[in-house]
Amino acid sequence: MTLLSLQNLSVHRGRKTVLSDINLTLREGEVVGLVGPNGAGKTTLMRAALGLIPAEGQSSIAALAPRMRGRAAAWMPQSREIAWPVTVETIIRLGRTPHRRGGQKIQAEDQAAVDRAIAQMGLDTFRNRPATQLSGGEQARVLIARSLAQEAPLLIADEPTAGLDPAHQIAAMESFSKAAGQGRGVLVSLHDLGLAARHCTRLIVLHNGAVVADDLPQAALTTEIVKAVFGITAFSEVTDKGFVFQPLEVVS
Ligand SMILES: Nc1ncnc2c1ncn2[C@@H]1O[C@H](COP(=O)(O)OP(=O)(O)OP(=O)(O)O)[C@@H](O)[C@H]1O
Secondary structure, rough: EEEEEEEEEEEOOOOEEHHHHHHHEEEOOEEEEEOOOOOOOOHHHHHHHHHOOOOOEEOOOOOHHHHHHHHEEEEEEOOOOOOOOOOOHHHHHHHHHOOOOOOOOOOHHHHHHHHHHHHHOOOOHOOOEHHHHHHHHHHHHHHHHHHHOOOOHHHHHHHHOOOHHHHHHHHHHHHHHHHHOOOEEEEEEOOOOHHHHHOOOOEEEEOHHHHHHEEEHHHHHHHHHHHHHHHHHEEEEEEEEEEEEEEEEEEO
């Protein structure tokens, strides 16, 4: 089943074209990595797909009535600041908001989803702590858990692994793979090409607001594309543990 379909999606800011004619389809079971250098248009693509900024062309999520979007897609933005000293569990419960009617108390199935997300992100010992007392990486894990608790068919996450230690980066990517294995889909922007190579089922490479590759990780991160788009060389190999990619040097 198709969870997200973008057709000729374009975004202009002033006279600048930030995103031009993006076409993509994301189906259940996929973890699609969105990669590209700073300013390539990753955040713009995600926000336009969600209908958070004006865009030309079509997005299947943006076309929904605003109150239906929260059931169709969970969104984890890049900004990580948790401003209020409420408990970790309270923040993660906010992920259930689209499933609740106004004023309705949290139901057993909501709490079960919250508990699953807390377990997946290893947050049980933080459950009753004010979120403002956590480290930056711990707060990021709380926000990933909030988006997982939403249990929407599609999860769109903007650099969710930034600032996480290696174990928690892997845990976050594995939680996305698990969600995909359960029939959901994930669109995730990443700067860490090694993580993207190893954990995504497909990569979309963005450059200057356009898609330059949309393929299996090993087919998207070719020597030529990596040099032309990222300006680097890399070691890469398909191993029995999957596709391994390690950036090496900046191309002068
Ligand atoms: N409101 C705006 N007005 C003008 N230009 C903008 C605006 N918002 C974004 N841009 C430009 O659009 C381009 C794409 O920005 P975007 O944030 O989507 O990139 P990104 O790929 O997410 O980058 P990063 O990896 O640095 O987060 C950038 O060149 C940025 O300067």
